[in-house]
Amino acid sequence: MAAFHLSESDTAFEVGEYQQFAKAEPEDAATETTERPKLRHLSVVLLSFGLLCVLQATLNICLRLALSEPADKGKTGEHSCPQSWLMFGSSCYYISSQRRSWDDSRWDCVQRDADLVIIGSRQEQNFLTGFTMAAWVGMTDREVEGTWIWVDATPVNKDSLLWARGQPDGAFGGEDCGELRTMINFIGLNDFNCSARIQWICEKSLQ
Template sequence: MAAFRTTPWRLISGVLGVMCLLLVAALGVLLKNSFTKQNVQPTFSPGPSTDLREGSGCCSCREKWIGYQCSCYFISSESKTWKDSRNFCVSHNSSLLHIQNRNELYFMNSISYFYWTGLFYSEEHHAWLWEDNSTLSQDLFLSLHSLNPKNCTIYGPIESVMDADCESEYRYVCKQQLI
């Protein structure tokens, strides 16, 4: 009789044990997925980009360049001065990062380093301009007034733009607009 009374308890504890294991496994998968999505780094495409993100149907980028909204981006893993970074981009028929709208900021949102940009202060115009002399959209960066106009600009995590000595070495992003 005693063996008969313990059998339902063994069955219940076995079922509860299996449920606990399944819950722990599901939690592990969920945590792994959430950390993977948070730490996503842009990856280099092995060949021409066939990325079909919004507005990028016109992209055909060369190897190691990323296509996004009719532009190709090269995200460096090496550090250079602003001038050397700019020269690298120019030699690849592109320019340092030129952010035109908020969507482009979201594209760059997953970066975890600071990168040189093509934004500089023009003494002649008394304004912040991009390398192509186009003006900066006023709604992109809020803290430009605190930047030192004698320095170059870097863009980094959490949509932040800062100034840095142009002779310092940072990673860089080249942008080639296809349209």
């Protein structure tokens, strides 16, 4: 730093280097810079959630389509089920959305050129389990208490099928019609009051 004396007086001027200071950012610009990464992160989260929803819906549709395919794929070209019916093995199944008594449910099946389902194996029962919480099937012990028969007059083989825990029990003064239950800790065949209004399952052969 230099000092210049202009006169005999003691007056002096000092000349120094000029230092440039950075301009302070406006407060709005700083806030905007901070919020941009947050908005970008939120957009990524929302996009990922949307993709997961689409994937879940696609998987659900594929699962239902897979369940409705016949066990013997060689028959697909020759046989088919009516629209809204499910296919398993050599049978077609209609699962109602309404609720009726056992007799009214059977009448509905007959109108559809079918009958209440006859479950012939554990594989067939497993296929039908889970579509509803409770649905009528084609078995009853009305003629002889404790002797269960299907709607085609063949006996129900209790040992080959899964019954719900403690069933059949003939509770509440008589439960003479059969249903298929899918509830927590209560899954399988069950005897129920024939006048109760629940859903039902119709069955007919492939056409």
